[in-house]
Amino acid sequence: MTGSASVVNDVMTRKVVALRAGAAFKEIVRTMQEWGVSALPVLDDGGRVVGVVSEADLLLKEEYGGDVVGPCGQVEHFADVVKAHAVTAGELMTAPAVTVTPEAPLAHAARLMAHRRVKRLPVVRRDGTLLGIVSRSDLLSIFLRDDTDIAEEVRRQVVTWLFGPHAETVRIQVRDGVVTLTGRVHETALVPIAARLARAVPGVVEVHCALTGPPRHPDLDPDLPDPRPTAPA
The missing domain is CATH 3.10.580.10 (CBS-domain)
Structure with a gap:
């Protein structure tokens, strides 16, 4: 298909x-x-x-x-x-x-x-x-639809539409109809919406969404713990 x-x-x-x-x-x-x-x-x-x-x-x-x-x-x-x-x-x-x-x-x-x-x-x-x-x-x-077609539609109809100029930071992988979204986005409130919209794309079997927000800047947020691992002394 x-x-x-x-x-x-x-x-x-x-x-x-x-x-x-x-x-x-x-x-x-x-x-x-x-x-x-x-x-x-x-x-x-x-x-x-x-x-x-x-x-x-x-x-x-x-x-x-x-x-x-x-x-x-x-x-x-x-x-x-x-x-x-x-x-x-x-x-x-x-x-x-x-x-x-x-x-x-x-x-x-x-x-x-x-x-x-x-x-x-x-x-x-x-x-x-x-x-x-x-x-x-x-x-x-x-569900016989080609994985490449699914990925292109998720990119066009979901990721680009939701995240606009920041869409390129989102990586889309599709294997056997299962969509995996990874990367960082500026609007974390849109992450669950992206997952729901991707799941509605014809041919999608399941969606694994691992999108996260932008990296922290400890110098700007000193009261928050830095999640990045520290290098051994």
């Missing part, structure tokens, strides 16, 4: 297979196998995403194909049982679909997947029409 990916549009897959609500059960299974996917968006006649059918939805037919009556004569997991008898995408799908816009930050998409426990998200325009799909693997691809 050579550029800076920061939003869903940078990493999403644009070639997407989708279903109409009337797609039959066997057609859904066949499409999943042919495309090697575990979930498919379902569209209405206007191309808007109205739901998602996953392998979990399809497997309910196998799970509840037999006896579903509990010991007290009540039907257990009623909603799943209803789905188990569904035969079209519109009946099987989980709705409304959990979607994301192409302008959404990658962190937002990752949090949405984690909170809603889904492996991929349809990417839609503001009117709900399908543009693409973003998966967990798409989000992880940002």
